[in-house]
Amino acid sequence: MESRLRVLLLIVAALALGGCSLWPFQHPARTPAQAADADDGSNAPVVEPQVTRRQVHETKIRNSNFEFGGSLGLLDIEDFGTNGVGSARLVYHITEDFFAEGVYGESRLGLTSYERLSGTRLLPDARRKVRFYTLDLGYDVFPGEVYVGKRRTFNSAFYLVGGVGGTQFGGDSGFTLTAGAGYRLILNDWMAAHLDVRDHLLNTSMLGPTRSTHNLESTLGVTVFF
């Protein structure tokens, strides 16, 4: 982009220089001597004023509103114990306060107390995979600064998120509501660290009658701004 622009500007400059020499009214004070110089084609390099105009439309200022990254942590699934969770997220900062976020994550169901005590299995291993996605809207409640040592300062924000999603586990899937809070530490111009806690609220009828369950997810993550 940069070099293309430079070439473009050079072309514009060349055309402008050529164009100026065609307009005699640009040089009303041309002396006969100068004219003679130009006529006999000798090496006299006439210094022309810089007439190129910077086209800022071309050198668009880089936008950095997206954030993409991954998180690792623990997911507490009601009746199935606490297990590791990995997730990927894409964030778009709409305004200085609001952001939209899409998350996809995977985890596994552990053993229920019943399974551990009786030694039987309610679900085969193949159906213990947990997949979920959420679509959230977030709000930066407390933007701020963090001082690390004497010389380092990082921008930060404490935010709230809420949204909807779907969770697939035990071979079934269900509508999910999510709500949570997080903390974003902006490490430099392109990287941030996150600490998140989310509650995934979903109805399940896997073990007995349908009831709503709360499933807490706590993660640490890193994102890259682009």
Next chain:
Amino acid sequence: MRTVMKLAILVLLAVPALARSDDDARRQFDRDAGHYVQVMVADPYLELHLGPGRRYPVFHVIARGEPIQILYRRTDWFKVRDEHDREGWARRDDMAETLLATGDKLPLESTAHRDLDAYPWEAGGQTGNFGGGNVNSVYLNYALNPTFAAELGGENALGSTANSELVLLGVAYTPRPDWLIAPFVDAGTGLIRILPKAGSSVPAEPRDTLGYYGVGAKWHLTQRFLVRADYRSYAISTKRDQNKDRNEWKAGFAFFF
């Protein structure tokens, strides 16, 4: 031992001196000249905030006539650097008053309406009801002109007897996009995959085609942030020569980018 101490003292004295001369000769501002768009402050002063938001405090002001480099932009804030390598965040509205080397104002997108050149895309997420069950959807649309947009969507319907996955492609027409609450109509086609839940009597359908039409409205909360709600009617053509109709309503948030 003494010579070692002397050497150490010499080195200690030399380091800051070297560092200082380095600073004088090599400002980041000079090294990056030409790499970033450079403008001149034309207002009496330009306020620099510590972060990209009005709640971050102002820590410095740049006087009229001083040059600044624009490093990048986040939402309506610009990260800028002054001649002394001080970096901070300036508000979009203030940056609109800065001047390029040509004397022109920094050309920024319009705030009076959605600037299609700057923000041709719209993306959003919605949730609602599809044929009696929950549905979540995401969509991405591209403005072909101020009123027509091509739209790609994905939906996940989570019903009590079956779950469905939909992929949709359509066209949306918004006759008055400049209204605060702008109604629109849309129509399109797509594919649906119905996955019956364990123990339900819903027959498995590998993949069916569908058509839809709908009406809705977009409520513009800010220039680029909106609430969207719509109703759609789907006609699903199944393999068993039997068309199924589904109604859907949903609401959610979207943004232009």
